[in-house]
Amino acid sequence: MSTVLGLAVLGVVGLAGLAIVWQTLTVGISPLPSSARARDAMLALLPPTLEGPVHELGAGWGTVAVPLARRLPNATVIAWERSVVPFAVLWLRARGLRNLEVRRADFFGADFSRASAVVCYLFTGAMERLSRRLRTDLPPGAVVVTHTFALRGWQPELTQRLDDLYRTPVYRYRVEASSQPLASGGDQK
Ligand SMILES: C[S@@+](CC[C@H](N)C(=O)[O-])C[C@H]1O[C@@H](n2cnc3c(N)ncnc32)[C@H](O)[C@@H]1O
Numbered sequence: 001m002s003t004v005l006g007l008a009v010l011g012v013v014g015l016a017g018l019a020i021v022w023q024t025l026t027v028g029i030s031p032l033p034s035s036a037r038a039r040d041a042m043l044a045l046l047p048p049t050l051e052g053p054v055h056e057l058g059a060g061w062g063t064v065a066v067p068l069a070r071r072l073p074n075a076t077v078i079a080w081e082r083s084v085v086p087f088a089v090l091w092l093r094a095r096g097l098r099n100l101e102v103r104r105a106d107f108f109g110a111d112f113s114r115a116s117a118v119v120c121y122l123f124t125g126a127m128e129r130l131s132r133r134l135r136t137d138l139p140p141g142a143v144v145v146t147h148t149f150a151l152r153g154w155q156p157e158l159t160q161r162l163d164d165l166y167r168t169p170v171y172r173y174r175v176e177a178s179s180q181p182l183a184s185g186g187d188q189k
């Protein structure tokens with residue numbers, strides 16, 4: 001009986017491992033969680049009160065999304081994650097947090113038009129695409145906090161270096177009115 005149970009547990013762990021590897025290859029990044037230092041710095045760089053939707057893009061296991069929802073009780077935190085195994089853990093951790101919505105979907109499908117903030121820890125390819133997307137879609141005044149990877153072509157209003165081996169940078173950006181698309185088809189900045 002205990003052998004059967006042991007084999008079943010081994011099977012589930014093996015399948016979960018395979019799913020993580022497969023989705024790392026297809027999504028383009030592993031679900032590596034932010035370090036405690038990076039998480040704390042990201043939370044500290046956000047305004048203390050935010051009310052519109054706050055998106056975490058690629059929320060992994062909920063390392064940032066869960067404390068983010070606790071810290072911003074008046075905001076709705078929307079945590080996007082495509083990879084099924086970390087998403088399952090994120091979903092479990094979100095239960096009981098009424099202001100944390102979890103979505104198992106590609107965050108490029110998000111509606112950023114009412115967002116008050118965006119938080120992410122991703123990779124170069126996604127950041128390049130996001131740089132263009134967020135420039136046109138975010139409302140004026142929205143804040144973007146990223147770590148390790150910067151938004152290409154954006155000027156951070158603040159860069160903080162973590163006290164870790166890599167002096168990891170954490171960036172804060174703010175959308176100004178001038179970065180919105182021009183009303184009558186003019187060139188964007
Ligand atoms: C480096 S992990 C960061 C996890 C978490 N944000 C943290 O800081 O602990 C990046 C996550 O983004 C997810 N991801 C990457 N591209 C995505 C996309 N287009 N839509 C949804 N999730 C995505 C990956 O599956 C991965 O779990």
